[in-house]
Amino acid sequence: MPLPLGLADVTNPSMVPTLVPGDRMVLRYRARIRRGDVVVVRHPFRHDLLIVKRAAERRDEGWWVLGDNPYVPNDSREFGVVPDELVVARAVLRLRGPGDVQRSPLAIARWLLGAVRPLSSRSRRLRAR
Template sequence: MPERVYEREPERGAGVGQERGGLLRAFGLAEVYNPSMVPTLQPGDQLVVRYGAVVRPGDVVVLRHPFRQDLLIVKRAVQRRDGGWWVQGDNPFVENDSREFGVVPDELVIARAWVRVRPPRGVQRSVAGVLSWVVSAVRPVRAARSFSRRLRAR
């Protein structure tokens, strides 16, 4: 089953985004629904993504599925190849990635993940509980951190 991502794109019309030089149009939100990026991302995680950002090997990206372009998916950009990017999920048991559909053309890669926000589950309503959640839930999505650990484990 493909990784489904719900993405809320910023407003494209006139307004605050244009007044601030398009800053709001450069960022968006995506929600992860399936386990193809476990352990890096869990179902229910929210991603703050940056549209048009430069993609480097190891980055987590949002892209259009090559066979169903109305479906957005989250994968790791592994390697630059002729014609686009080789992408894979971090979960070795889910093969809905370039192993199944091949190289993804550049025009289908629409954003790079910037920050992961894990929704609160069972958080105590105390100040300490909320602070503990913030420290563990809001993290930058870095290329080298989980990608290199995954490669060393094999």
């Protein structure tokens, strides 16, 4: 049986500041989802499109998901509740690429300290919208 882990690239700014375009995520498939988790879901109107959002609230029909960036409205405010069968995975780690890191030892040390960050439900407080 294959491990229930995978990698995904972030290409959209909807989760800024938690995730920025160019970040990678380590995903855990078939993971239990809790309020506050960062999740990958299939878009309810375009099942071929995977999107990254925060599971904000559990409802009878599924999950109410929101992006961390209030200026990108492509979330449950636009398309409603995401049914459970469209939840693909929970993001467990953020991997930040080196980007434009300068080659000084201090710059490299700063990048190393922030390059890998857990994405738990306790890593960020939810804000009401």
